[in-house]
Amino acid sequence: MISTLGGFVLFLALGVTLYAAAAAVLGARAGREDWLASSRNAVLAHFCLVTLAIFLLEYALITSDFSLRYVANTSTRGSLTRYKIAGLWGSLEGSILLWEWLQALFAALVVARYSDRGPSGCRQLMPYVQAVLQGISAFFLLLMTFGANPFAPLFPVPPDGRGLNPLLEVTDMLIHPLLLYLGYVGFSVPFAFAMAALVTGHVSEEWLTITRRWTVVAWLFLTGGIFYGGWWSYRTLGWGGYWAWDPVENASFMPWLTGTAFIHSVMIQERKRMLRVWNLVLITLTFSLVIFGTFLTRSGILGSVHAFADGPVGVMFLAFLALVLFFSFGLVAYRSDALKGHGELDSIVSRESAFLLNNLVLVGICFTVFLGTIFPLLAEAIRGTKISVGTPYFNRVSVPLGLALLLLMGIGPLIAWGRASLNNLQRNFLKPSLAALAGGAILVALGVRQAEVLAAFVFCLFVIGTIVFEFLVGTRTRAKTTGEGLLTAFATLLLKSRRRYGGLIVHLGVVVAIVGIAVSSVYKVEREQTLQPGESMQVGPYSVRFDGMAAGERPTHILVWANLMAFKDGQPLHTLTPGQRYYPNQQSPFASVDARYHWNEDLYVILSAFERDGSSATFKVMINPMISWIWIGGGVILLGVIVAVLPERRLALLALRAKAQVA
Amino acid sequence: MKKRKLKYLLAGGIVVAALAGMIYSGVQESMVYFYTPSELVQKKDAVQGKSLRVGGMVVERSIRWDPQTLLLTFQLTDGQGTVFVRHKGTAPDLFKEGAGAVVEGTWTPEGFFRSSNIMAKHSEEYKPPAHPETLESKKELFKSILKEGKP
Numbered sequence: 001m002i003s004t005l006g007g008f009v010l011f012l013a014l015g016v017t018l019y020a021a022a023a024a025v026l027g028a029r030a031g032r033e034d035w036l037a038s039s040r041n042a043v044l045a046h047f048c049l050v051t052l053a054i055f056l057l058e059y060a061l062i063t064s065d066f067s068l069r070y071v072a073n074t075s076t077r078g079s080l081t082r083y084k085i086a087g088l089w090g091s092l093e094g095s096i097l098l099w100e101w102l103q104a105l106f107a108a109l110v111v112a113r114y115s116d117r118g119p120s121g122c123r124q125l126m127p128y129v130q131a132v133l134q135g136i137s138a139f140f141l142l143l144m145t146f147g148a149n150p151f152a153p154l155f156p157v158p159p160d161g162r163g164l165n166p167l168l169e170v171t172d173m174l175i176h177p178l179l180l181y182l183g184y185v186g187f188s189v190p191f192a193f194a195m196a197a198l199v200t201g202h203v204s205e206e207w208l209t210i211t212r213r214w215t216v217v218a219w220l221f222l223t224g225g226i227f228y229g230g231w232w233s234y235r236t237l238g239w240g241g242y243w244a245w246d247p248v249e250n251a252s253f254m255p256w257l258t259g260t261a262f263i264h265s266v267m268i269q270e271r272k273r274m275l276r277v278w279n280l281v282l283i284t285l286t287f288s289l290v291i292f293g294t295f296l297t298r299s300g301i302l303g304s305v306h307a308f309a310d311g312p313v314g315v316m317f318l319a320f321l322a323l324v325l326f327f328s329f330g331l332v333a334y335r336s337d338a339l340k341g342h343g344e345l346d347s348i349v350s351r352e353s354a355f356l357l358n359n360l361v362l363v364g365i366c367f368t369v370f371l372g373t374i375f376p377l378l379a380e381a382i383r384g385t386k387i388s389v390g391t392p393y394f395n396r397v398s399v400p401l402g403l404a405l406l407l408l409m410g411i412g413p414l415i416a417w418g419r420a421s422l423n424n425l426q427r428n429f430l431k432p433s434l435a436a437l438a439g440g441a442i443l444v445a446l447g448v449r450q451a452e453v454l455a456a457f458v459f460c461l462f463v464i465g466t467i468v469f470e471f472l473v474g475t476r477t478r479a480k481t482t483g484e485g486l487l488t489a490f491a492t493l494l495l496k497s498r499r500r501y502g503g504l505i506v507h508l509g510v511v512v513a514i515v516g517i518a519v520s521s522v523y524k525v526e527r528e529q530t531l532q533p534g535e536s537m538q539v540g541p542y543s544v545r546f547d548g549m550a551a552g553e554r555p556t557h558i559l560v561w562a563n564l565m566a567f568k569d570g571q572p573l574h575t576l577t578p579g580q581r582y583y584p585n586q587q588s589p590f591a592s593v594d595a596r597y598h599w600n601e602d603l604y605v606i607l608s609a610f611e612r613d614g615s616s617a618t619f620k621v622m623i624n625p626m627i628s629w630i631w632i633g634g635g636v637i638l639l640g641v642i643v644a645v646l647p648e649r650r651l652a653l654l655a656l657r658a659k660a661q662v663a
Numbered sequence: 664m665k666k667r668k669l670k671y672l673l674a675g676g677i678v679v680a681a682l683a684g685m686i687y688s689g690v691q692e693s694m695v696y697f698y699t700p701s702e703l704v705q706k707k708d709a710v711q712g713k714s715l716r717v718g719g720m721v722v723e724r725s726i727r728w729d730p731q732t733l734l735l736t737f738q739l740t741d742g743q744g745t746v747f748v749r750h751k752g753t754a755p756d757l758f759k760e761g762a763g764a765v766v767e768g769t770w771t772p773e774g775f776f777r778s779s780n781i782m783a784k785h786s787e788e789y790k791p792p793a794h795p796e797t798l799e800s801k802k803e804l805f806k807s808i809l810k811e812g813k814p
Contacts, residue, residue, distance in 0.1 A: 238756075345667075345671060348670075348671075348674065357678070360675070360678055360679075361678075364678075364679075364682045367682075367686075368682075368685075368686055368689075371686060371690075375690070376697075385696065385697075386696065386697030386698075387694050387695065387696050387697065388694075388695050388697060388716065389689070389690055389693050389694055389695065390693060390695055390767070392689075392692070392693035393689045393690060393692075393693035396685070396688075396689040396692070396693065397685050397686055397689040400685065401682075401685075528733055528752055528753065529733075530730040530731055530733065549808045550808055550809075550810050551805035551808045551809045551810070552809065552810060553798065553802060553809075556798075557798070557801070558798065558801045558802055558804075558805060560805055560808070580756075582801045582804070582805075583801075584796040584797055584798055584800070584801055585796050587757065587759070587762070588756045588757045588758075588759060588783075589756055590756060591756060608752075608753035609728075609730065609753045609754075611730075612804065612805060612807065612808070613807050613808070614807065614808045616730055618730055618733065618753055620752075620753070
């Protein structure tokens, strides 16, 4: 029943979305305002239909209707309701439905926001923006209708479902995929505007100005998704790390890299009218990499080239990708005359070059990751042998490139436009450089010898130095000229040029995260040992005593855990209870790690094996120094983006109101 | 004007060349060949000391583990060839006899594969279990340490 109904709703949505796209394009060509209005209504109707489909699937998930294959795959009767709801994005078909729903939501928001107001030039673009966004939706609906139907029936109806992978049954998992999808879908908005600009020939800076905020918010969601993924991996997967250069991770990292490059190069186009083609290429690449990444991880092609032919999903993704690339690069070629920029680089020592270099390095890292991810496919296709490149490859190439990027992060925001004079360089960079070198010397004196860590620290100090000096000088100048107090001057400075200072705060967050990454990966300590009750093991300054095994019944599983007491320098510090979860009908147990999380050092314990009678157990104990700084850095990035995108008018209004109250 | 353009192209060229060089050497030094146990048995003399991945099924009743030394040994097979594997440490959650596993490491002159990393595989596809389990049957396994209360 629900299967037929759901399938019908999706089919109807496909029809409506195709109609919306066609009516928008034809209406714009024929100049028929009524067709355009009808198209806008169809966009909203499409959103309502997909919302209905989501409700149907959620209803089936919550009521454990196992006559749907998808429900049987992702939930059990015993699951907590919140995990039944999260089953929506627990597997491929539901994820695509969620993705399509967000796509429909964003299309509706864009229509609601820009159809009758919005900046000049928006009106000509809008019909084509609608058409592109509806085209993307049509792809997902086609995918669900012909390849990955979330409403596919299952017969005979099983008494109970298999349930979500227990690794996904944590609260973090309710958030992480949502953030990623919001980021992915968010980038489709600037992409659609870029394509509309190309189709209409209005290829100047309008589409960039309109979509600036969409881009930054999409970037924030993607960044948040990646950080949250690392956090989930660290706290749940139980291997003590947060990033493994797994294809699934790389799939989200690649569009992040080109998206980051895009955010930066946009500023050059706005200021200097340069890099028009480059920006179009970057946003196209970003959107294509989102599709490509999904293709790579969902088609099964990486496991084996032959898995690709098993289902239509892989072929459909590849066909869509080819269509996107053909369409967008074709348009760029078609408009090549109009795309000729006006600006020229004046000097290599300038902000333009620093940004260009930053773009080159970001795209370089992206290419590196891309190559490493598809290397097994290339090797098999070309030489017929199965070869892969693992973590060493990614680290070898990305660490030096990341360091270069770090240095540029200090230079880019402060160096002068056009041609930097010696005076400008001296004023902005002399003090931070000296501070950084002094810091480096102190670290050497303290015994830091690893070149990469040292370089990372010196560059980080340099970046922090430039940011701090920038804030100090700006605040002091403003306080002097306006006579405000230092704190007021700082606050108004932040509010007056929020984009600039928000960006600098984001940089600060990146620096904090990089310190965490560098220190935790170089200075981690790991030890594995088998203990009998009463015995202790020594790891660094910590001693961990094993006090015996215990087991207990939980609503969905049996939890077996070890009672441990951690001591530091002989003082009792923390009790730790790492364990394993045993689920009925799951092949193997799942780790349930425990740790003492602390701002400068985590003591992280995994129960790797144990005797069933509790007579002995094997533990892997890790000391992960400064790993929390990664998550703190993520928080600072979030703060910076919020400062950067807060709407101007509303803030001015708030300030006015505050003043009125004081008066 | 021309001269300046040349200068930028040159600078860009240097950056791209440096990148290409880094990628090339990175690939050269971290290539890992993937073999099946039977392929490894055939080529074992040629691949000594190189980083390899070997994927196969864990042979039934071949796993031995000493909790004191943490030495794990087992055999991997693809039906035609079988390789003896030694690993220092514990196995990952999904690793078990009769299931698929991929090990990363090197072939030693002593005639066994020294693994530094075990990756266990499991299937994502839903199959109704042949003998449905309940929580009770899992509970039975741990009855000697079972108790009430929270950790």
